[in-house]
Amino acid sequence: MEGTEGSENVSLGKYRKSGIQAPEVSPNPYGRLLVYTWGIGGARVARPSNPSATPPNIVEIPSKFSSQDIIHISFSGHSAFLLRSGELLTAGRNDSAGGGGRGSPPIDDSGQLGRDGDINSALPVTLPDNAKVTATSCGRYHTVALTSTGEVLTFGLNDRGQLGRSGILGSTTRSCGCDSGGNCNCSNDSTSNSKPGSACIGGSTCRSGIATKVLFDGKILGFDDKCKAKAECQLNTRAVAVAAGRYSSAAVFEDGTLVVWGLIACGTASELLEKNEYTESSDIRSKLLHDPNFAASPRNIRLDPPPKEGVKILDVALGYVHLVVLTSDGSVYTCATGFDGYASIVKQKNELTSGLGRKIDSVEEALKLQKVLFHSSSNEFIEVSTGRCHVLARNKAGEVYSWGCSRKSLGRTNGEQEEPGRVKGAIEDEYISSVASGEYFSLVSSLTGKVYGWGSSSNGQLGQISSRDEEIPFPIDDIKGKVVRVSAGYQHAGAIVGI
Numbered sequence: 001m002e003g004t005e006g007s008e009n010v011s012l013g014k015y016r017k018s019g020i021q022a023p024e025v026s027p028n029p030y031g032r033l034l035v036y037t038w039g040i041g042g043a044r045v046a047r048p049s050n051p052s053a054t055p056p057n058i059v060e061i062p063s064k065f066s067s068q069d070i071i072h073i074s075f076s077g078h079s080a081f082l083l084r085s086g087e088l089l090t091a092g093r094n095d096s097a098g099g100g101g102r103g104s105p106p107i108d109d110s111g112q113l114g115r116d117g118d119i120n121s122a123l124p125v126t127l128p129d130n131a132k133v134t135a136t137s138c139g140r141y142h143t144v145a146l147t148s149t150g151e152v153l154t155f156g157l158n159d160r161g162q163l164g165r166s167g168i169l170g171s172t173t174r175s176c177g178c179d180s181g182g183n184c185n186c187s188n189d190s191t192s193n194s195k196p197g198s199a200c201i202g203g204s205t206c207r208s209g210i211a212t213k214v215l216f217d218g219k220i221l222g223f224d225d226k227c228k229a230k231a232e233c234q235l236n237t238r239a240v241a242v243a244a245g246r247y248s249s250a251a252v253f254e255d256g257t258l259v260v261w262g263l264i265a266c267g268t269a270s271e272l273l274e275k276n277e278y279t280e281s282s283d284i285r286s287k288l289l290h291d292p293n294f295a296a297s298p299r300n301i302r303l304d305p306p307p308k309e310g311v312k313i314l315d316v317a318l319g320y321v322h323l324v325v326l327t328s329d330g331s332v333y334t335c336a337t338g339f340d341g342y343a344s345i346v347k348q349k350n351e352l353t354s355g356l357g358r359k360i361d362s363v364e365e366a367l368k369l370q371k372v373l374f375h376s377s378s379n380e381f382i383e384v385s386t387g388r389c390h391v392l393a394r395n396k397a398g399e400v401y402s403w404g405c406s407r408k409s410l411g412r413t414n415g416e417q418e419e420p421g422r423v424k425g426a427i428e429d430e431y432i433s434s435v436a437s438g439e440y441f442s443l444v445s446s447l448t449g450k451v452y453g454w455g456s457s458s459n460g461q462l463g464q465i466s467s468r469d470e471e472i473p474f475p476i477d478d479i480k481g482k483v484v485r486v487s488a489g490y491q492h493a494g495a496i497v498g499i
Contacts, residue, residue: 032499033069035059035081036479039492040459043119046079046091053460053467056478059122059494061089070496075438075489076138076244078112080145081122086132088145089122090114094209096141096157104159104204104343109170110141111209112156127153127211138489139244139318144251145211150238152214152251158206160247160343161288161296162262165215167208171196202292214251216259216298245318245386246341251298256312258325258369259298263288265338266323267301267369285338285345303333304368319386319437321346322355324393325369330380332393334358336366341388354389354405357420374401374420387437387488393420398431398447406440411454411473425472427452438488443495449482450475451495459491 038056041049046059061068065087072082078092090113096106114125125145127133131153135146142156142163158167200206216237241252248262260266265285288295303313307327315326320341325333334356340346352366353359358373360366374381378397385392390404400423402410407417415421423444430446441455441462452473453462460467463476481497 033071033084033484034481034497034499035070035073035494036497037079037492037494038463039461039489044075044077044079044092044489044492045494046081046120046122048120053465054492055460055465056463056476056495061122065089065124072135073485073487073494073496074136074138074143075487075492075494076140077490078138078143079122079489079492079494080136080138080143082133082136086134086148088114088125088127088133088136090125090143091119091122093141094119104157107157107170107205107207109207109209110157111170111207112138112141112143114143114155114209114211116209125155125211128213131211135242137242137244137318139249140246140320140490142244142249144242144244144249146239146242146251150240150254152216152239152242153211154214154249155208155211158200158208158296159202159204160263161202161292161294162244162247162249163208163212163214164249164261164296164298165208165212166199166201166296167206169196169198169200169203170205170207200292201296206292214261214298216251241315243316243318243323245323245337246320247339247343248318248323248337250316250318250323252313252316252325256314256328258301258313258316260301260323261298262295263337263339263343264318264323265367266335267299267304268367283345289343289345301335301369303327304370307331315384317384317386317391319355319391320388321351322386322389322391323369324355324384324386324391326381326384330382330396332357332372332374332381332384333369334372334391335369338363338367353418355386355391355403357391357403357418372420376401376420376422383435385435385437385488387442388439390437390440390442392423392435392437392442392444394432394435394444398433400427400432400435400444402442406455408469408471409437409440409442409455411442411471413471423454423473426475427473434485436486436488436493438493439490441488441493443476443486443488443493444473445483445486445495449484449498451479451483451486452476453493461488461491461493463493 036056037045041054042051069084074080081089094113096110132148145153154163239251243250248264250260317324378395383394390409401420411423434445436443454470481499484496
């Protein structure tokens with residue numbers, strides 16, 4: 001659910017994932033950068049609390065760390081806090097409780113924190129080879145991290161190949177899991193009765209709680225030996241942006257190559273139909289569901305049609321049902337993953353349109369990575385963020401546009417939900433410097449250091465203990481200092497604040 005970082009106009013220089021180079025951090029103009037969290041209580045807010053809705057307050061970072069400035073945050077059902085030193089701290093869920101339905105039964109050690117120990121406090125992930133992290137993204141039950149050398153690390157649940165590599169079998173005390181809608185899954189896959197600790201790729205208990213590098217094979221990605229003779233065909237293995245979704249992950253490389261893995265069929269429209277008519281057996285999504293090695297293999301996807309020369313992908317964000325990318329000319333492109341939030345293939349047209357911001361006439365068209373059209377005073381966009389099935393996009397003028405499945409997440413009561421429209425109200429006269437999409441809620445911060453929210457507040461996601469939803473932007477108070485950047489998770493949220 002985590003969107004991209006904020007703007008170069010606000011305190012942290014060029015630190016945002018949409019930059020071509022690895023994020024840079026300018027000198028901190030404040031005495032210190034802190035993080036406030038709020039929303040559903042317990043471990044996710046990384047401070048002592050009960051499980052009920054929790055108002056905004058400061059996350060305490062142990063004094064032993066070399067730099068206590070938190071320069072980036074990412075939330076889902078767990079939380080990740082990146083320090084200026086490159087150290088990565090996590091807190092929150094380290095199991096997959098609540099993930100049942102048509103997906104995998106929950107397991108007790110899914111490993112998305114990348115460490116053992118107290119889940120209620122922000123504590124360090126053990127990183128390989130003294131790696132320094134520059135950006136992170138939290139998926140539903142896994143984490144993706146980008147290092148200063150352009151490597152991609154993953155850890156957490158690997159039931160659908162979302163780690164992009166092998167894992168080991170975890171343990172479960174429950175053979176079945178059900179979601180809030182009463183959809184249940186009782187696993188009968190081959191790994192469910194295997195010995196914990198065995199190697200695996202996919203399966204209900206496959207996971208890895210150790211941050212490990214994803215290997216990107218140029219041949220697998222379509223860069224064969226003949227093509228490698230040409231510089232423009234070579235895969236530059238230095239990643240510059242990462243994203244994590246429900247059952248999928250993505251990375252963007254310096255040369256603009258976009259690579260995905262897990263349950264995501266985006267970019268496979270030309271391969272979707274082997275016949276002239278749709279059949280389940282001809283759908284590449286069936287192969288992703290039933291072939292773990294295929295799902296876990298990173299694969300290259302491209303804009304459709306190809307952009308003009310010199311335009312390349314800079315940044316990527318993932319929701320449950322869609323993928324969004326930002327290109328160097330300020331354009332926004334979207335495509336459907338082809339799956340719902342519970343590992344089922346989506347076939348209904350109306351379900352495939354969620355979060356696309358464009359009209360489609362077929363499954364094949366939904367899976368194409370195509371451009372979103374805006375009626376905006378500035379069509380050069382610099383930040384995108386995805387929720388479960390909605391999108392926020394911010395342009396150079398500091399305006400915010402939204403579209404998606406949930407009206408209350410959009411911050412506007414007019415216009416078609418699935419067509420981009422500007423969010424106004426209390427933020428209309430503000431220059432918005434960062435955006436964040438939660439499950440069914442949204443947050444933004446302004447150049448003046450304020451934070452605004454709208455959407456669902458059933459668990460205090462909007463910083464208020466009352467569960468009243470808000471359809472239009474309103475200010476979130478009780479934060480002392482200047483808000484630099486916001487982040488939104490599944491049912492909790494936070495902000496980096498300069499004091």
